[in-house]
Amino acid sequence: MGRIAQGTGVSAGIAFGTALVLPPPSDIDANQRIKPADVANQQSAFNSACQSLISQLTPLLEQFEESSPQGQLIEAELMLLEDEEFTDAVHQAISTLRLPAHLAVDRIVQQHADELEALEDEYLAARAKDILSLGQRLVRQLRGEQLPDLNALERDTILIARDMTPAEFAALPMKSIKGLVLIEGGLTSHTAILARAAGIPALLSCRIEPGEVSSGDSVILNANEQTLHISPSANTISELKKSLAQFQARQDALAELIDRECVTRDGTPVPLLANVGCKADIDQLLALNGAGVGLLRTELMLLNAEQLPDEEEQYKAYLDCLLQLDGKPFTVRTMDIGADKVVAALKLPKEPNPALGLRGIRYSYTHPDLFRSQLRALLRVANHGPVRLMFPMINQVEELDWVLTELESCRQLLLQNEQGYGEIALGIVVETPAAALNLESMLPELDFISIGTNDLTQYTMAADRMQPEITRAFPTLSPPLLRLIKHCIDAAHQYGLPVSMCGELAGNPQATALLLGLGLDEFSLSPSGLLEVKAKVLETDMEAAGLIAEKALKCRRLDELKACIAPVNSTSD
Incomplete structure (x- = not known):
């Protein structure tokens, strides 16, 4: 009889x-020591x-753009292998502690990972796992342990491993590897990022x-x-083949929507x-005939950089994206540094509660040079085409005043240097209840707003959005969040300003009709979810959507809200 293992799904299919x-590394004898003559x-x-x-790794790096997730993560592994501090620490452990090379690597890598995990930061915890996995690869190399030659595979394979480095994933022969199951890893791990980008079915944190x-x-x-069926029965195989056929038919049907105009049934x-982080994401957006970029996460260019990009480097990167579109x-968001976004090139302070600390515009305020170089680069890019610029974590009009003063100073400096610049549409990301309630004081200075529902949920519900067990109990689609969203939309519309949404809720097709009924003007979402939301738009009637929104705003309980939107989502699922 077949068995079922549960995991965390990171990509559909x-x-x-x-x-x-893939077997884990064999046990290491921690008591092993070498003679002084063997140190060298x-x-x-x-x-x-x-x-x-x-x-x-080097040939793999050449297969990807430097700005792609694969390129950035392979580059991060190369940086560690070439890091003098790391190599010196291993050499010292070999010479002073008389450890064999594989034991020295295991010890130094574990110390490094422990230091990162002790910072209690979700992103760094994921980096710690990446480093441990790379360390295991080095240990295997030193002990002469050979893994199966994956390039020799001749049949469809589901790869199962304890963990995997991003570089190992990038080297997988996708012609044979049809799915990936990791016993460790989580949604924020870099291998999860690559699995989503590759579009292969994947389970992480699988309980095997x-x-x-x-x-x-x-x-x-x-x-x-989110399941792995082991030695499935004939009945299970038959049922899942039907499910696969339905899934593939759905993907084929969605592909037919690519060239259709995105309008509601009544022509709206x-x-x-x-939401993009690199040129590869923009390629995917254009292939799906998306309307443009609603959020460029500019901080992603910093995550694995050894040093901060200067104005000229940023200018070239942003201009490439603009011309590509x-x-x-x-739409560009200024660097959203802090909280779950840790930058290797910056010495960020250790904070007891990073989500409530120095992040977003607060970091820019305390480090204005980085902010100004980004503003100057974007002003220059705007000389070549339309740019919309939005600022994260603006809660008070005084913060917006400072931003506008800095922007004007950058314009004046460019004039002094005889450099051209263009006009930029300005907006903020509404991420906190304070921003929503202070919106009327800021709208006269803005051209648009974008609602970031991930953080808006977190700060409204006091629920850490990085903890799945918490977010299940406090979902974004909830009565209090709907009222805040409606308040923001109505306030902006009174000033004639459009409202976008760049949080995960924008990519939830179950919420599409409801959000249209609330008056949302634009959706910005992951390219992978664009066609599902487009399908919902095409079948939505705006009058009916308005009635759903009116009813939803009166709901007081989660189950009431779920029941309220269920009828409009039952017609095409």
Whole structure:
């Protein structure tokens, strides 16, 4: 009889195949020591192992754009392997503690990972796992442990491993690897980011007991239901084949919508823009005929950078994106540093509660030079086409006053330097109840607003959005959030300003009709969800959507709200 393991789905799809289980590294004898005469040989073996991994990673890096998630994460691994502080620490552990090279690597990598995890930061915790996984790869190399040659696979394979570095994932032969299951890892891990980008079904944090699945077992990965079926029965295989056929038919049907104009049934145009972090995301947006960029996360260019990009580097990066869009809207958020966004090139202070600390515009206020270089770069880019600029975590009109003063100073400096600049449409990201309640004082200075529902939910409900068990109890689609969203939309419309939404709620097709009924003008979402939301727009009648919104705003309970929007979502699911 088949068995089922549960995990966390990070990308949609169903995959059938044969399991290939990558064994974890064998146990290490922590008491092993070397003779003084062997120190040099062990240090040389470590150097050779690092160079071997570097030689494997460098060709992979050339396959991807530097700004792509794959390129950034492979570059991060290369940086660690070439980092003098890391190599010196391993050399010292070999010479002073008389550790064999593999033990020295294991110890130093574990210390480094422990230091990151001790900072109690979600992003750094994910980086700690990446570093541990890379360390295991080095240990294998030093101990001569060989993994299966994945390039020799000849049948559809579901790869199962304890964990995997981003570079290991980037090297997978996707012609044979149809799905990925990791026993460790989470939604914020870099391998999860790459799995979503690759579009293969994947489960992370999968609860598989030792010996529960072996290489050669027949398995089915149902990422849509967050399950791994091990040695499934004939009935399970038949049912999941039907589910796969339905899923593929849905994807084919959605693909037919790419060239259709995005309008409601009664002819109301609805721009669907994308949240992007690199040029590869913009390529995907354009392939899906999206309306433009509703959020460029500019801080992503900093995450793995050894040093901060100067004005000229930023100018070239933003200009490439603008030209790539060929006149479509280009909305840029200034660097949203802090909280879950940790930047290697910056020495961010350790804070007891980062989500309530120095983040967003607050960081820019205390580090104005970085902010000014970004403003100057964007003003220069606006000389070549339309740019919309929005500022994160603005809560008070005094903060907006400071931003506008800095922007004018940057204009004057560009004039003095005889550099051209263009006009920029200005907006803020509404992420807190304070921003929503202070909106009327700021709207006269703005051209648009964008509602960031992820943080708006977090700060309204006092619910950490990085903890799945908390977010399940405090979902974004809730009565208090709807009232705040409606308040923001009505206030902006009184000033004739358009309202966009760039949070995850914008990509939830179950909420599309409701948001249209509330008066939302634009949606900005992950490119991967664009066609599902477009399908909902095409079948929505604005009058009916208005009635749904009116009824939803009167709901007081989560179950009432769910029941309220259920009828409009039952027609095409």
